[in-house]
Amino acid sequence: MDFSGKPVLYSYFRSSCSWRVRIALALKGIAYDQEPVNLLKDGGQQFSTEFQAVNPMQQVPALKIDGIILSQSLAIIQYLEETRPNPRLLPQDLKKRAQARMISDHIVSGIQPLQNLTFLKQVGGEKKLEWAQHYITCGFKALERILQHTAGRYCIGDEVSMADLCLVPQVYNAERFKVDLAPYPTITRINKALLELEAFQVSHPCRQPDTPAELRA
């Protein structure tokens, strides 16, 4: 069992799934190395034979930690939570915890896969922006309603949770796809509050090792 190395995160600067994990690592103060995987270059480096050996799902993020390699951002985040519990990223109260997972899953299954790179490539051409906007809008309409019941300063009351780690990268994507955020004041307010926190800033796409010069902060 290899505990000797620092964790290694396979990440793309602009991948919202990777960003969620970068936030978790920053919040928990876990030092790690990054191996950038460029999703656009060379037909997509995630499809290389090399990376397939790291993650058969051919996606980022993947995290090499404690002698294993994990993929799927929420599986990774909950593994970090269970092995390095402080500070907590899931509420102690079981109902609030379920709500944090519910919101996370809504974003991670209900919105992101329907506007990610691989999927939009399949859609192709002019329809890309329209589809991305459609799915984000549907998802944010529902999310805004859910947050009426759960939110305080953040998605679940006043403590940062896994739901917040999913929210910020999704809002960033919404802005990239020019989605009008005016109908979602709660999402907007929470996003703003979270972006003031250091963990959300150091992990931001504009500050990564593989951020292109023109997008760097």
Added chain:
Amino acid sequence: MSTALMKPVLYSYFRSSCSWRVRIALALKGIAYDQEPVNLLKDGGQQFSTEFQAVNPMQQVPALKIDGIILSQSLAIIQYLEETRPNPRLLPQDLKKRAQARMISDHIVSGIQPLQNLTFLKQVGGEKKLEWAQHYITCGFKALERILQHTAGRYCIGDEVSMADLCLVPQVYNAERFKVDLAPYPTITRINKALLELEAFQVSHPCRQPDTPAELRA
């Protein structure tokens, strides 16, 4: 507390793979519940009614009314059941195996199902539906078959039924509905067969639900 005495209510559609995952969990844990069927096709889709929107703003099944709250998102529901009614367990005790169970579940729940579900295929429209559904299931199953080489025993994670198995069976059912050739996935096929022998996977099957149409009933 009176809410604790009320039976849970599951809003479900017989053929919704997401609903089936939760039905399996409830059966495995021996939790009695009432079902409120939500027909995803009738009336333009009953999930879009004002009534149901009040139950679940996400306008999807499953939703579970339990312990005074309403939860949606199958994995959030299953993990709530796991944490409040821990026996028998649905997540491995070993934290690495637990992470693998979640990883496989998430792969199916985020990486395959949303790209072949009803709402999405309606958007795709017309002749392309079958092609797209087959494409995403095939991609997803190729990766899953490889992952399972590292994790599987009798079931997805060793020899104990876990949340990953609750996601696998309904996805294989969908693959069969979309006529995906399963020959390239012997591990998936073997595990699916073993799981379908268990009572919880049978009582919760789409062919045995209150809203199963007569022609599809077992």
